[in-house]
Amino acid sequence: MTSTQQADAGRTSELPKWARGNSHRGGPGFGELIEQVRSVMDASRFIAPGDDVARELTADLSRIVERMQAIAVPVDDAAADSREDLPARGNPSLPPFEIIDLGSEGVVAEIVFRAFHLGRLSAHGGNISLLFDELAGYATMHRVTSGFARTAFLKVDYRSLTPIDRPLRARVWVEEIDGRKLHVLGTLHDGDRLCADMTALFIQVPDA
Ligand SMILES: CCCCCCCCCC(=O)SCCNC(=O)CCNC(=O)[C@H](O)C(C)(C)COP(=O)(O)OP(=O)(O)OC[C@H]1O[C@@H](n2cnc3c(N)ncnc32)[C@H](O)[C@@H]1OP(=O)(O)O
Structure with missing residues (x-):
């Protein structure tokens, strides 16, 4: 029984589907992917790149964003914010x-x-x-x-x-x-x- 199900014992109705959580969406590597997203956010806080490096990094990140946008799913099917096995349910925000x-x-x-x-x-x-x-x-x-x-x-x-x-x-x-x-x-x-x-x-x- 997951912690979510245990805590659910006092309710008179089921948790909404979106709140039940899972530990499989996005696959076993999804946690490491979100950790890298967080690392990009952390690293961005401590740089002062020259213009050339800023443009190179922008191009690199743009490619990654395009790859993610190409595999987008409806938000209720997304792994982020649903993975109860990951920190903050895998929601990088x-x-x-x-x-x-x-x-x-x-x-x-x-x-x-x-x-x-x-x-x-x-x-x-x-x-x-x-x-x-x-x-x-x-x-x-x-x-x-x-x-x-x-x-x-x-x-x-x-x-x-x-x-x-x-x-x-x-x-x-x-x-x-x-x-x-x-x-x-x-x-x-x-x-x-x-x-x-x-x-x-x-x-x-x-x-x-
Ligand atoms: C396991 C997964 C976990 C996931 C966690 C995610 C958590 C995320 C939580 C959020 O961030 S939710 C997003 C931020 N919130 C919103 O966007 C809410 C926007 N506002 C509304 O939708 C409505 O104003 C609200 C639902 C809060 C209330 O509207 P209602 O029409 O349902 O209630 P109503 O206005 O009739 O008020 C009901 C009672 O609450 C009182 N009330 C409402 N707003 C109040 C207020 N701001 N201050 C004090 N009292 C307030 C109101 O006076 C009244 O008291 P009485 O019953 O005693 O008369």
Whole structure:
């Protein structure tokens, strides 16, 4: 039984198909491909190429983009954002978290922000907010009785600088349910140090 199915035990209806996850789409090499995509994003943060090199790199990347566009599938069939065996479900636009625990108590994840997520000397606040929003999606997905829940608002308090390149621990849970409204809380720690905490409201909606 996958962690997603275990956590699903409290729902009165199945998870929407798009949220069930799989570990096969895109094949066994897909994780390494996404890791390389992340590495391109990281490396791009630390270069100041001359014009010639910039044009060469652009041409190289254009060829790769064309190859990917030639094998595009409808988004609901895509591997990215569906692979529950990969960091952040294989979605390169998300910070690469790994789920440590998922259940009706909420979700615990390990996250390593990287060069691509750098703001000024620490992780960019928007990336921290993105992490919380995604993890709140996990936490609420397993507490709504049907459909799923969308973010109505999400507030982050940045308590101390959030480092990149080291494992951090995030915890997000549903504190209270009031009809369709789910009140969600979350924390992000570097060891014992609180980096950020989060308050959000999610609203249960049909999966349509
Ligand atoms: C395992 C896979 C995990 C995948 C995770 C992915 C997670 C991604 C999560 C997201 O990022 S979702 C994308 C970002 N969110 C949106 O795009 C939502 C856009 N807004 C909407 O679609 C609607 O405004 C919304 C669904 C949030 C609410 O509209 P509704 O028409 O369904 O609800 P309504 O306006 O009737 O409000 C219902 C209740 O919520 C309250 N409410 C709604 N928005 C609020 C708000 N912003 N602040 C405070 N209260 C709010 C509202 O007052 C009311 O309270 P009462 O029932 O007590 O009267």
